[in-house]
Amino acid sequence: MDLLKSAPLRFLLLLTSSWLVIFLLTRSVLLITHLDEAGSHFLPLFGIGVLYDLGFLAYAALPLGLYLLLCPPGLWRRKGHRWFLQGLLCVSLFAMLFTAVAEWLFWDEFGVRFNFIAVDYLVYSDEVLNNLLESYPIGTLLSILAVLAIALSLALRKLFNAALDAPLPALRGRLVGALGLALLAGASLQLLSQDSPRAQGGNAYQNELASNGPYQFFAAFRNNELDYPQFYRSLPAPIVARQLRDELSEPNARFIGNDPLDIRRVIDNPGTLRKANIILVTIESFSAKYMGSNGDERNLTPNLDALRKQSLYFNNFYATGTRTDRGLEAITLAIPPTPGRSIVKRVGRESGFASLGQQLSAIGYDSVFVYGGRGYFDNMNAFFGGNGYRVVDQSSVEESQIHFKNAWGMADEDLYQQTLKLADADYEKQQPFLLQLMTTSNHRPYTYPDDRIDIKSGKGRDGAVKYTDYAIGQFLEAARQKPWFDNTIFVFVADHTAGSAGKEDLPITNYQIPLFIYGPKLIEARETAQLASQIDLAPTLLGLLNLDYQSTFFGRNLLQDNPLPPRVVVGNYQHLGLFDGQDLAILSPRQGLRRHDQALGDSRESQAEASDPLVTRAITYYQAASYGFKQQLLGWKPAPKASVEISVR
Structure with a gap:
């Protein structure tokens, strides 16, 4: 049969x-x-x-x-x-x-x-x-x-x-x-x-x-998770080491690692240490395109449009990835997006890094990660708790203090109220603080408290964007009344854009986000078109404090004059890119190498070789980042007490 x-x-x-x-x-x-x-x-x-x-x-x-x-x-x-x-x-x-x-x-x-x-x-x-x-x-x-x-x-x-x-x-x-x-x-x-x-x-x-x-x-x-050497094109270590020096040799940096691919270096920021407070707000899914000052006519961001004129504003700034954990990874560790899962979510290997919070905790700051949702999501509690922060999330807040919440967490205005309380408490103790926030309101289902804005809750992204802007305006208005305001640097940056899909694997225009650094008594308001990435934020903030430190950051101080070639690093779960302001190199699994010429325009795609200078730079960043993670070269090593005392004089 x-x-x-x-x-x-x-x-x-x-x-x-x-x-x-x-x-x-x-x-x-x-x-x-x-x-x-x-x-x-x-x-x-x-x-x-x-x-x-x-x-x-x-x-x-x-x-x-x-x-x-x-x-x-x-x-x-x-x-x-x-x-x-x-x-x-x-x-x-x-x-x-x-x-x-x-x-x-x-x-x-x-x-x-x-x-x-x-x-x-x-x-x-x-x-x-x-x-x-x-x-x-x-x-x-x-x-x-x-x-x-x-x-x-x-x-x-x-x-x-x-x-x-x-x-x-x-x-x-x-x-x-x-x-x-x-x-x-x-x-x-x-x-x-x-x-x-x-x-x-x-x-x-x-x-x-x-x-x-x-x-x-x-x-x-x-x-x-994808093992870089197995899936992606590599170059000999001496070539990568030379290129690393070209990418990271700031005038005030001195490499101290023994391994050729170890990026650990001493950063000697000039000037006297100033222990200004930092409130770093990471805004959920906020694309620069929503801002009225960027041409949007829906009047969704009146507060941020006004803040732009009062801040050091970066109008050529890019996210490294397409998800919240990637943004937090880049902002906190200043590392390119290694293939597969972010470090935030690599359970068992997510802690012990020389993070922004760890650097500031070492000189007496209260480094706190403040999240509007529940911090077990995306492994955030383990990541921040293991890298120099204490964690305050939705579960840390009494229900009576939460006026509105949805599936992802409490409304932004409730998150900001908790932030004000944390800042007040640290000020009373005369302790400088880093409060690193992650908002949730600008996320589906796009719900928020009633009677705040003129768009009904739950009607789509536009309303969530406008409420996000409203909550920021209310927060800054309240903060200006505080005794710690004049000595505080406020940073507003997105974790990623609202949508990164496109015809290309890495549509670079869809990675652009805004960056505001605001401190009327501390920072001159101006706008810059300098090409910059989320991985540059941590070293820039430490530079603003004039802090000397040992760095494992792949980012650079954006406020320092240096001859380093421009670049941003972007990626998704498989494809890894380096954009130099004009052209984009893409590394893909199975040793794939491509470039997109005029990536912000007609973006002409072609196959490439590892010897292409742009591709060599891309391989250098990702090969070195993956190697440093795997070989534990990016770990936190407290500076000797004497060197800390010298740095704070």
């Missing part, structure tokens, strides 16, 4: 074919709604997509296929087992329809199919589930999907009956079929990966559409 015509495999083919059709429809809908971004010549993506679809089905169908083939004939012929398989078909259709809708929502948020971000969302299910419940009519949506699944299973009733009425194979045939399924799954494991057979470079939307969301989701469990 032909094994493929047997009841178990006919039922398995019915189920997997249904899944395959849903995958095709999902890809088609995503393509149709993004035709402008996907461009032309997109038909091949369906062929590549089928390979990914079949690869996922080879995994997903294996357990069920083994059960069907090894099910005893007596159990198979029972009426109850037939109803069980009918229910299984219906449930599987519901699961695939739910996955298709989830992919649509994920694509709307990030512009990609599932990746390790989706895995993180599963880990932090409480926040994510509450966010979904507050953002979408989940009950109605699930009901519609359930009705569709039942309707589809009934529509397939004839094929279902025909499959189950087919003859059962002999034991030998069933064993051969089980072995074949196992071999097929094994072959899929060996032949497919997250980045192949998709091409390196090209249209990023097409590359994402060609993949399979569920496949990407499960692959992310295995590939949430």
Whole structure:
């Protein structure tokens, strides 16, 4: 008897074919709604997509296929087992329809199919589930999907009956079929990966559409960290060491490490140490494009537009990544985005670094990470607690002091009220402070207290942006009445932009964020077009304090005259880039090297060689950062007491 015509495999083919059709429809809908971004010549993506679809089905169908083939004939012929398989078909259709809708929502948020971000969302299910419940009519949506699944299973009733009425194979045939399924799954494991057979470079939307969301989701469990030497192009250590000196040799820096790739150096900032307070506000998902002073006509940011004129404002400033943990990593550790997970989320390896907070705690500052949400999210508590900070988050605040909260945390105005209390307490103790904040209000579901602004809560990003601006205005107005205000530096910077997806793997314009450094008694107000990155913020702040210290920062003091070549580093979970203000070099897995000339304009993509000076610079930053992390060269080493005493005179 032909094994493929047997009841178990006919039922398995019915189920997997249904899944395959849903995958095709999902890809088609995503393509149709993004035709402008996907461009032309997109038909091949369906062929590549089928390979990914079949690869996922080879995994997903294996357990069920083994059960069907090894099910005893007596159990198979029972009426109850037939109803069980009918229910299984219906449930599987519901699961695939739910996955298709989830992919649509994920694509709307990030512009990609599932990746390790989706895995993180599963880990932090409480926040994510509450966010979904507050953002979408989940009950109605699930009901519609359930009705569709039942309707589809009934529509397939004839094929279902025909499959189950087919003859059962002999034991030998069933064993051969089980072995074949196992071999097929094994072959899929060996032949497919997250980045192949998709091409390196090209249209990023097409590359994402060609993949399979569920496949990407499960692959992310295995590939949430990527070993740099294994996946990316490296250069000989002497070449990287020379280039590192060219990138990091500020006039007041002296390298002291023995390893050629050790960037540890002594920074001798001129002038007398001034222990000014620092309040560093990291704003959730705030793109520079929302500001009225940048041309937006919706009047969403009147307070920040006014603050721009009163601050040292950087109008050519870039985030290193696309997620909050990447922004916090860059701002706190001044390190480029190493591939895969950020250091913040590398559980067990997230502490002991020479962070901004650690540097200031060593000279008597109260370094506090103040978060509007719950600090276990994204491993923030462990990261900041292990790197020189004490942590104050939503769980540290009495419910009576929280006037509004949503899935992600308390409203920004409540966060700022807690900040004022912390600053007051430190002032009473005559202790300088670093209060490093992370806001939450500018995030889906975009809800905030009523009667604050003229846009109703929960109506979209515009309202969240305007409320974010409102809360900042109220905070600064209250801070100006405090006795510690004149000796305080206020920093407002975004963790990342509101949307970083584009036709390219690293659309550089979508990484631009604002940076305000405000201190009327301490800093001259002016605007600068200097090309700068989040990794430059920590050394710039320590430079403002005239602090001498041992640095493991890849960033540089933006206020110091030096001949260092301009650059920013940007990345996502796979692709790593270096932008010099005009052109962009991109490093990709499987040793991929590309460059985009005129990256802010027509962005002409071409393949590149490691000898290309721009590519060499990119490799240097990422190879050295990954090496330093792996070899524990970026750890905190307190300076001898005598040297600290000399530095504060």
